[in-house]
Amino acid sequence: MKVKICGIKTVAAAHSAVQAGADFIGFVFAPSKRRITPEDAALIAHSLPSQVKTVGVFVNESTENILQIASQVGLDYIQLHGDEPEQKAAELPYKVIKAFPFKEEEINRITGYSCDYYLIDSPKGNNRGGNGTTFNWALTEKLPVSRKKTILAGGLTPENIQQAIKMVNPAAVDVSSGVETNGEKDPTKIRKFIKNAKQIRKDEANDHIYHA
């Protein structure tokens, strides 16, 4: 199970995540209390081992700005967390994670997107992401894409992550709010989250779902 720790703003938080076994480090370049400047993100990115992949989170940003920031920071992945159309995801010369708020009635539209990962987030909350809210994981049985390309997000915590993985069986999980205390990344919660996520065996996860 791969783990993405999102909303990283400091070298210390990034290194806590890496030491605990994080596979992806996420930087938010959209309006958010977790927003980071490209300059600070570049400093952190350059201090990471190469096997840890960096992800830039954008919401309805222009392609020009995305490309400028991606190059400045040296991003590995672009996460599109807004209403970006299919063409935008397809034209970026980077690996792309496209986020979708999980709405049962709209879920088939995600098959129109060509991307490296489909990130399924909660539709609940006041912001475009990072709301710390969950949704009904059982409904993901109807997801029309391979679990091998699915990232689960939305209100995940060290306490609920094992149940979430068992029900959804994604390739990776993504967390921001659930590993924070008083608005700052908490090394103890990060360690617990990653340990719990990586502990689940493949055969414990729901295998009555689409793996193709």
Ligand SMILES: O=C(O)c1ccccc1N[C@@H]1O[C@H](COP(=O)(O)O)[C@@H](O)[C@H]1O
């Ligand atoms: O983390 C943010 O502040 C954020 C802002 C704008 C878009 C996406 C954001 N984060 C992503 O939101 C989900 C869920 O986060 P949470 O664990 O529920 O807090 C996750 O994919 C983050 O990458």
